Amino acid sequence: MAASSRSTTVTGVRARARAEVRAAILAAAADRLAADGADALSLRAVARDVGMVSSAVYRYFSSRDDLLTALIVRAYDSLGDHVDACVRATAGRPAAARWVDAAMSIRSWALAHPNDYALIYGTPIRGYAAPDDTVESGTRVSRALVSIVREADGLDPVAPVAIGPALAASFAALRAEVDLDVDDSTTLAVLTAWTQLFGLLTFEMFGQTRNLVADDEALFRAATTSMAASIGLRTE
Amino acid sequence: MAASSRSTTVTGVRARARAEVRAAILAAAADRLAADGADALSLRAVARDVGMVSSAVYRYFSSRDDLLTALIVRAYDSLGDHVDACVRATAGRPAAARWVDAAMSIRSWALAHPNDYALIYGTPIRGYAAPDDTVESGTRVSRALVSIVREADGLDPVAPVAIGPALAASFAALRAEVDLDVDDSTTLAVLTAWTQLFGLLTFEMFGQTRNLVADDEALFRAATTSMAASIGLRTE
């Protein structure tokens, strides 16, 4: 009799209830994260918020790190959605402007979700190796930026840079991975622009540029505009 | 009689003993930091290492944050010494090579002291506003990089970039602060190269570039070489 209740319908219901509780826990954890930051995210506090006892949460997330991993994926997807929407909305416009717009949209997301930004681009959690789950979500932003280069209506040639054969091989594999057809110097320029974008943004988010300039947004716009030019993206 | 012992000599001895205990605690904390990272740095563990009870440590550091602040200053100075030595050692050589060498020395320091790097360039400590003590030590690296530009034997002109009047005013103040005499476009190029350097390094240190290229050092060298050129630093 007990065995007969193990139908797919019942397990389906159970699985759904389980997924709902999991989602509720995750939502509460996201609220805590936004309010207090990842450091202060306590599994017990999350449990209290959803009306459970702390040990019950362990049925849904095997550890605090597991919960954080889910929050990382959630944050990556949130940023990915944000940037994808921006890139889609600017389709057809000049590539240089699209690059700057995408950069500005990343910045606006970061300013709106500072603790999420810190979670994914800040110091990794101690003894924590990002599971494969996070990799796919994590590359969405890079792919969105690359798509702007790919869809550009012609690229101005960039100043040639000496690149060794080993690095050139890595670049070729990278281009195949993201379906981009440019030369090595442009590949380097894209990578450089990418790291510059997040370097400046991370500096701003983490206070390294405090009192550097009066208007952080203006600096960010100028810097990303400059980097768009260095890739060879055209302004019209 | 008790009052007579309050001579400057005695307080001098006391102050010295106090400084020595403080230094011992700080050294133990630095060891813990290097071994386990800032997250896991516990005041109690440090106290055990130096043979004290946790509450006794509070006589020397008013809180865990206070101890972390001292470690931040220590890390900034360690990096500052490292880069200063590199910049001094390359005096007279072509500016582009000096820039790349300085960048490589920053990277080698980061690789040798990953937890110190995370402490100063990673996610800020929760609810922690860097005291003024850390600012002076924190700017040493930037000043070292700027000195390479300042001492360059002529700069190639950089592509002009449109910069608004407000940002130009900030740039002028910045140049006065670091004693650098270049135009606005070059100022932006220096800032961009600076953020690119730390952006790529942070990406590497925090695992964001894992599986991106086979040789991270080669990428770093190529990227910083490219940025040196974008500043107009000459190769001979």
Add this chain to the structure above:
DNA sequence: GTCTATACACCGATAGAC
């Protein structure tokens, strides 16, 4: 002044009753 001892309120995690 410096240290010990102790207390408080948390935390992540686990064992085991129901």
Add this chain to the structure above:
DNA sequence: GTCTATCGGTGTATAGAC
């Protein structure tokens, strides 16, 4: 699957011995 109880750990604070 959810609960209570518990363990060993933490930062922080205070009282009091020397």
